Amino acid sequence: MDHEPARPATLHDVAREAGVAVSTASRALSNPGRVSAGTRAHVLDVARRIGYRPNRLAQALPSGRTRMLALLVPDITNPHHFALIRGAEIQAAAAGYTLVLGDGQESPALEVGHADRLGSFVDGFVLISPRMDDSALRELRARHPVVLFNRTMAGVPSVVVDAVDAARQIVEHLHALGHRRLAYLGGPRTSWIDARRWQALEDQAARRGIAALRLGPFEPVLEAGAAAADAGLASGVGALVAFNDLLAIGVLQRLERRGVAVPGRISVVGADDIFGAAFCHPPLTTVASPAERAGRLLVDMLTGVADAAELVLPCPLVARESTGPAPG
Amino acid sequence: MDHEPARPATLHDVAREAGVAVSTASRALSNPGRVSAGTRAHVLDVARRIGYRPNRLAQALPSGRTRMLALLVPDITNPHHFALIRGAEIQAAAAGYTLVLGDGQESPALEVGHADRLGSFVDGFVLISPRMDDSALRELRARHPVVLFNRTMAGVPSVVVDAVDAARQIVEHLHALGHRRLAYLGGPRTSWIDARRWQALEDQAARRGIAALRLGPFEPVLEAGAAAADAGLASGVGALVAFNDLLAIGVLQRLERRGVAVPGRISVVGADDIFGAAFCHPPLTTVASPAERAGRLLVDMLTGVADAAELVLPCPLVARESTGPAPG
């Protein structure tokens, strides 16, 4: 690292300069009430004058608390997490915490590494659709307070979207449009919610007499949409239900390039209602994720503002133009 | 915070259990070579057995270094930062650093607060288009190593996009299409690059005999696009150059809702080439930002892998369908 700044002023410097003991200086700065007003004002003045900033590392060492929270996302480039992050930030700030973000880049190993390295510096973790396996998660949870989004584990507070109801809405919507066959474009194997989505979709489809097949897994990124679209098209179904919007938008792009009419020839459904879903071409029918609310609730549960629980949040279907009557 | 985990094992526990001094245990764990192979193996074994994890807070206290880097973005919901973050992550990992992200939410105060609270925990800052004013930036830079993106300050390493060349390309493109009047839809006053973009655009426009006026400032978000579109339309020009793609896409949405043909009646240009610019309607003509490369370079400069410098990166114009011949 370049340019080393001059040695920063410490509490000792403040105390010496102010002619008081370090403990008095400490109290004046962070435990007002147990020090006379005059002394306090003087210490504060000296501190400001010499540009004192507490070393938060040292400050946190005795208690182990930093008033920082870590929020780990599986992929920072997925707009789905925007609202969740914002919600979490709002509640964290309200509770006097600073939120730092970590990006797992869809890698379980990176995710675990992040958690390991951040563990000492934060008071808890908000894990968004964590990709790490159960044993890694259990280990992390044994060392630190943890709350989960779109994943559950016994004894760990969590918020998950209602995959069953989402599947029901999708299936009813497609059924009403005359579809009798659909394909699920699966997400990563490491995704807990992917398994739930497929299971729910299969159940609900069976219940309405709709044939459902599963394709993939595909990476939940725009670029994977091409292969997913081709596979979906080859399967001969009239409706594709993608793991998430990122994949769905990628599918839409591919279909447009291949000259396949959407929804004329094939319908496409996504999940999350991310940035872009409303203005892609055609606008995407998708299941909205209550992400902002989830973010707020998660932080509330982590900081103890809300009771720990296993919450299931509803997600309304947003019907746009990527779904239409079944062909033929 | 809920469920307090059991007291974690310390180095003392390891040392006691292994029958060695803490200093020996410390060396075995983190300074191999200065300890016998047998002792080392034994200590490692004990550490693993009792589940020892070093307390990074305590580890960092003596040296003050944490091998963590902070990257602060003005708005985590702006897809522009995706590539930048990814580039930074790659280089940070390569140099053995962990990257944490902070979101300024377009607020100078929040940004400064983040920097203050994170300062003790990181070895340096990558500041993306920081919104804080010069004095706050100077103060931060006096305490910590800092590198800047799309902002400059004497003596601080930085990477900026070539706003002049970008403006030249935009103006030439519009000029070639027959446009003789354009309006700039300005970004936030706190944005350094906004001032540069307008100045460059005005210069280049004047050079080609194009009348340019400035509207705004507008928040660089989708939602601000409506007001920006209306203002642009009312100004009577045939081409709108938006501060960034977020605003430009918002403008496109509004124009579509108002039934204004793009580019038939009016052309729209953005900046950054974000996620969504390629698939919005119509696909957006924009100036691409070399974000990933910038992210890598910034971290390299911060970690000393690359020489500190003030780099200016070119940004190619990506002409899509939102620009066309001037009407009339």
Place this chain on the structure above:
DNA sequence: GTGAAAGCGCTAACAA
């Protein structure tokens, strides 16, 4: 090669 001990900067008993 290993151990004892002195901090890193701060907080929090405990005394005075």
Place this chain on the structure above:
DNA sequence: TTGTTAGCGCTTTCAC
């Protein structure tokens, strides 16, 4: 109200 002192968990001289 203020000062003295003992840690927080680790690294790092300095002896042995």
